[in-house]
Amino acid sequence: MQDTAAAGGRERLNRAKVLRAAVELADEGGFEALTMRRLADRLGVVPMALYKHVADKRELLDGMVDLVFAEVEVPVDVDWRTAMHRRAASMRLALLRHPWAVGRMETGTPGPANLHHHNAMMRCLRRDAGFPFRMAVHAYNLMDAYVYGFALQEKTLAGDIPAEAARRQKAVVDRKPSGLEDYPYLAEVVTELAKTGFAFADEFEFGLDLILDGLSRMLQQASRTAGSGSNSPLRPSAR
Amino acid sequence: MQDTAAAGGRERLNRAKVLRAAVELADEGGFEALTMRRLADRLGVVPMALYKHVADKRELLDGMVDLVFAEVEVPVDVDWRTAMHRRAASMRLALLRHPWAVGRMETGTPGPANLHHHNAMMRCLRRDAGFPFRMAVHAYNLMDAYVYGFALQEKTLAGDIPAEAARRQKAVVDRKPSGLEDYPYLAEVVTELAKTGFAFADEFEFGLDLILDGLSRMLQQASRTAGSGSNSPLRPSAR
DNA sequence: AAGCTAGGCGTACGATGTACACCTGTCAAG
DNA sequence: CTTGACAGGTGTACATCGTACGCCTAGCTT
Numbered sequence: 001m002q003d004t005a006a007a008g009g010r011e012r013l014n015r016a017k018v019l020r021a022a023v024e025l026a027d028e029g030g031f032e033a034l035t036m037r038r039l040a041d042r043l044g045v046v047p048m049a050l051y052k053h054v055a056d057k058r059e060l061l062d063g064m065v066d067l068v069f070a071e072v073e074v075p076v077d078v079d080w081r082t083a084m085h086r087r088a089a090s091m092r093l094a095l096l097r098h099p100w101a102v103g104r105m106e107t108g109t110p111g112p113a114n115l116h117h118h119n120a121m122m123r124c125l126r127r128d129a130g131f132p133f134r135m136a137v138h139a140y141n142l143m144d145a146y147v148y149g150f151a152l153q154e155k156t157l158a159g160d161i162p163a164e165a166a167r168r169q170k171a172v173v174d175r176k177p178s179g180l181e182d183y184p185y186l187a188e189v190v191t192e193l194a195k196t197g198f199a200f201a202d203e204f205e206f207g208l209d210l211i212l213d214g215l216s217r218m219l220q221q222a223s224r225t226a227g228s229g230s231n232s233p234l235r236p237s238a239r
Numbered sequence: 240m241q242d243t244a245a246a247g248g249r250e251r252l253n254r255a256k257v258l259r260a261a262v263e264l265a266d267e268g269g270f271e272a273l274t275m276r277r278l279a280d281r282l283g284v285v286p287m288a289l290y291k292h293v294a295d296k297r298e299l300l301d302g303m304v305d306l307v308f309a310e311v312e313v314p315v316d317v318d319w320r321t322a323m324h325r326r327a328a329s330m331r332l333a334l335l336r337h338p339w340a341v342g343r344m345e346t347g348t349p350g351p352a353n354l355h356h357h358n359a360m361m362r363c364l365r366r367d368a369g370f371p372f373r374m375a376v377h378a379y380n381l382m383d384a385y386v387y388g389f390a391l392q393e394k395t396l397a398g399d400i401p402a403e404a405a406r407r408q409k410a411v412v413d414r415k416p417s418g419l420e421d422y423p424y425l426a427e428v429v430t431e432l433a434k435t436g437f438a439f440a441d442e443f444e445f446g447l448d449l450i451l452d453g454l455s456r457m458l459q460q461a462s463r464t465a466g467s468g469s470n471s472p473l474r475p476s477a478r
Numbered sequence: 479a480a481g482c483t484a485g486g487c488g489t490a491c492g493a494t495g496t497a498c499a500c501c502t503g504t505c506a507a508g
Numbered sequence: 509c510t511t512g513a514c515a516g517g518t519g520t521a522c523a524t525c526g527t528a529c530g531c532c533t534a535g536c537t538t
Contacts, residue, residue, distance in 0.1 A: 012485075036526060048527075049486050057526065103342045106395045115422055122424035133431060141392065142385075142446035149388025153380065156345045183354055185361035192372060207381035210453040218449070251516075275495060287496075288517050296495065 013043060015053045019063045023098065026064065031100035058108060066111030068094050068101045074120040080129030081212055087121070088147050088208050095151035102151045131219060139215050146211055154200050252284060254292045258302045262337065265303065270339035297347060305350030307333050307340045313359040319368030320451055326360070327386050327447050334390035341390045370458060378454050385450055393439050 021042050026034040036057060040047040054060040071094045075083045095102050110118075125136040180187040260281050265273040275296060279286040293299040310333045314322045334341050349357075364375040419426040 035524085037524080046487050048488080048529095051527070052485050103391055106392065115425060118428075119422035119425040122428060126424055126427075133427070137428065137432070138442065138445045141389075141442050142449065145388035145392055145446060146381075146385050147388065148391055149384035149386065150380075152342055152387055152391065153345065153384055183358035185365055186354060186358040188365075188372070189357075189361060189376065193376070203377065203380050206377045207384060210381065210450065210457070214449040214453050274493085276493085285518050287498095287519080290496070291516050 013045060013049065013053060015063070018043065018050060018053045019060070019067055022060055023064050023067055026100040027098055034100070061104065062108040062111060065101055065104055065108065066113045068098050068105065069111065069113040069117050071097075072117060074117060074124065076120070076124075080124055081216060083124050083128070084143060084212060085208065088143060089204075091147050092151055092154075092204055095148075096154065099155045102148070102155045105148065129219065130223065132222060135218070135222060142211060142215070146207055150204055150207065154204075158198075158200060252282060252288065252292060254302070257282065257289060257292045257299070258306055261299055262303050262306055265339040266337055273339070300343065301347040301350060304340055304343055304347065305352045307337050307344065308350065308352035308356050310336075311356060313356060313363065315359070315363075319363055320455055322363050322367070323382060324447060324451060327382060328443075330386050331390055331393075331443055334387075335393065338394045341387070341394045344387065368458065369462065371461060374457070374461060381450060381454070385446055389443055389446065393443075397437075397439060 018039070022034060022039055025039055025042060036050055037047045040050055043050075050060075054063065071090075072087065073090045074087045078086075095105075105114075121140060122136060125131045125139055126133070129136075131139060180190060257278070261273060261278055264278055264281060275289055276286045279289055282289075289299075293302065310329075311326065312329045313326045317325075334344075344353075360379060361375060364370045364378055365372070368375075370378060419429060
């Protein structure tokens with residue numbers, strides 16, 4: 001079968017197929033499962049054949065990351081706050097689908113979907129919301145840091161591979177004889193969250209709403225003081 | 240000289256020395272420079288000698304991460320807000336000194352410094368600040384997500400290896416003929432920040448203050464409604 | 479019909495983590 | 509003082525990784 005496929009008229013490979021297969025492979029087995037050899041196997045091809053479509057593994061990763069960016073929506077024609085809320089939620093879900101992408105979204109050479117995404121974000125903040133330039137940069141950085149950081153924690157605490165998370169919790173609980181008794185406040189967290197569970201979606205919403213609240217408050221304040229001559233305070237409360 | 244050192248009375252290795260050398264190596268050359276062989280070289284020893292002190296590379300990394308945790312201060316005997324501010328700044332600086340640790344602080348098996356740190360954090364939030372349990376968890380998650388996420392961006396945009404950052408900027412600017420002209424809002428960011436520069440420290444403070452503002456506002460509100468019978472709204476503004 | 483080229487194949491090399499067997503200096507027990 | 513156990517350094521070897529280099533062939537252009 002493999003011979004017939006190799007000898008007969010098999011579909012030709014192309015860059016898009018390689019990238020899609022790579023994403024699937026990484027989704028299924030995690031980042032370390034993504035190997036040029038395994039990727040070639042999955043495509044029914046010899047490892048070196050891949051190099052006719054991607055320059056090297058770094059470029060392959062760049063392409064994969066851009067596919068993830070393409071999955072993230074930046075809504076238009078809604079007020080900036082719901083747009084930012086939806087895009088943050090959308091980014092979180094994309095990173096939940098592709099845990100291997102966490103921490104890699106801004107590395108490597110940015111692809112077209114990446115550039116489009118960032119441009120749409122800045123347009124929303126500047127034109128739609130009306131943030132002054134520096135404040136838009138601040139807002140963007142803050143939101144991105146939160147989303148990426150949250151995705152990172154969600155991945156290491158719950159996701160990637162479930163067995164890993166279980167092992168970690170076990171390691172904390174079964175800590176020698178006394179274990180957590182030296183750490184009463186940590187013990188509270190472990191026992192309490194073991195009872196009630198940990199809802200990442202709610203957790204995410206909490207921080208996101210708090211941040212968006214702060215930003216919109218600051219935006220109102222900036223537009224209020226815009227008419228007067230006072231130099232507007234662009235920082236939250238200063239110390 | 241190497242022979243004499245090998246033959247003569249060289250200092251014995253121990254776990255702490257191995258960990259310290261590993262941190263130095265990763266600090267200097269980045270994560271991918273940390274190799275069992277190179278680490279052994281630096282210690283004047285054969286690769287397999289390391290395995291008498293660490294079980295494998297994963298355990299080595301666990302130990303290294305715990306050294307980073309040990310560098311992060313959680314101030315006591317100050318009000319919760321300055322404590323949290325100082326600890327966040329301290330964490331950011333530690334991750335700036337050790338970029339390889341970004342995204343790895345909560346992976347692997349937690350070491351003693353890690354446990355101590357988390358316990359101290361929860362103690363500050365629960366006992367000193369007086370947050371109710373769920374709110375303390377929310378607050379901790381929010382702050383950690385922000386700090387880790389910010390460190391991630393700071394590392395990929397500025398740090399790790401400077402040459403990398405320069406190459407990235409170049410790649411965006413020299414984008415074929417038209418380049419950024421399809422992305423006017425992105426272009427604004429590139430040109431504007433090229434002029435004025437990008438102060439990560441200020442950027443960090445902005446987001447941190449905004450978050451701490453939100454948390455302290457929420458804390459006041461929670462303690463105000465604590466006396467009355469109303470079910471306290473533990474969420475920022477809910478949509 | 480001729481030959482150019484895109485794209486798949488095979489072999490090979492250096493780097494990596496680490497299993498396994500060995501050797502040796504130090505120190506406690508007899 | 510001898511002995512023998514053991515902690516700790518050594519050497520060899522293997523599977524797996526990314527990828528450089530050269531060959532081969534099908535199919536399209538001329």
